[in-house]
Amino acid sequence: MTPINDNPTRAMRVVRCDETMAAVLRGERFLVFDGAMGTMLQQAGLEAGELPELLCLTNPEEITGIHIQYVEAGSEVVTANTFGANRRKLGDAASVADVFAAAIACGKASGAKYVAADIGPTGALLEPLGTMPFDEAYELFAEQVRAADAAGADLFIIETMADLLEMKAAILAAKENSDLPIFATMTFGEDGRTFLGTTPEIAAVTHTPESTVKYRAVQARRALRREIEKQENELKGGAVK
Numbered sequence: 251m252t253p254i255n256d257n258p259t260r261a262m263r264v265v266r267c268d269e270t271m272a273a274v275l276r277g278e279r280f281l282v283f284d285g286a287m288g289t290m291l292q293q294a295g296l297e298a299g300e301l302p303e304l305l306c307l308t309n310p311e312e313i314t315g316i317h318i319q320y321v322e323a324g325s326e327v328v329t330a331n332t333f334g335a336n337r338r339k340l341g342d343a344a345s346v347a348d349v350f351a352a353a354i355a356c357g358k359a360s361g362a363k364y365v366a367a368d369i370g371p372t373g374a375l376l377e378p379l380g381t382m383p384f385d386e387a388y389e390l391f392a393e394q395v396r397a398a399d400a401a402g403a404d405l406f407i408i409e410t411m412a413d414l415l416e417m418k419a420a421i422l423a424a425k426e427n428s429d430l431p432i433f434a435t436m437t438f439g440e441d442g443r444t445f446l447g448t449t450p451e452i453a454a455v456t457h458t459p460e461s462t463v464k465y466r467a468v469q470a471r472r473a474l475r476r477e478i479e480k481q482e483n484e485l486k487g488g489a490v491k
Contacts, residue, residue, distance in 0.1 A: 267404075267430070270363070274431075283327045283407075284317070284325040285320060287302070290319075301343060303340070306332075306353040306355075307344060310359075313353070313356040314359045317359075327362065327366050330354050330357045330366060330398075332349060335353070335394060337390055337393060339373055346393050350401045351401045358402065364405060365403055366403065366404065369406060370410055376413055376416050387415075387419040395424050398430075399427070399428040404430065405431040405432070406424050407434075408420045408432065409437075410435070410436075414446075414453065417436060421457060438450060
């Protein structure tokens with residue numbers, strides 16, 4: 251595996267990849283991904299309300315067959331059937347680790363050059379627009395990242411995000427829990443914005459390696475400030491008693 255710095259101007263995260271992927275990350279070549287998994291599963295008879303990720307466990311041959319169709323069409327990367335495989339969505343149906351292990355195995359069986367671990371939105375809005383704390387979203391993504399890495403994924407594809415903060419949580423989870431390459435995308439409407447109003451330009455600036463590191467540093471300072479305030483309040487309370 252060839253290590254490559256995701257930002258050569260600074261001593262930052264070193265990415266684990268081969269020579270071909272290194273060239274892609276340097277912008278020297280294109281990488282051909284596959285198409286939709288959900289559409290193919292619906293055509294194969296997936297019923298509304300079913301968790302498609304569970305088919306990796308119950309019908310692995312069907313999932314592998316879809317991957318093979320994409321490989322035969324020229325895809326260098328197949329995307330594992332793990333889009334919604336987080337603890338919140340899976341519930342008690344299956345563990346995150348088991349689904350990722352089965353999904354990555356299906357991808358590997360297709361003969362594709364690379365298998366991407368697919369990470370989609372949590373299914374909940376983050377604070378302050380929603381009720382999910384940033385740290386909770388981060389932990390959901392981190393569990394997926396660790397499961398994908400352990401299962402042998404070659405890279406991460408974070409996709410269909412609309413919330414900048416949720417995207418930040420997913421990217422940080424991938425960066426801090428694995429050294430695999432990360433491809434991150436957002437979904438924009440015909441007006442050129444996400445449903446929360448983000449433009450591609452803002453998304454690109456917000457998710458540079460530098461901005462991600464700065465965000466984590468700000469988070470750390472805020473956490474430290476909260477801890478200091480907590481200890482000061484406890485000391486004041488003790489003094490009053």
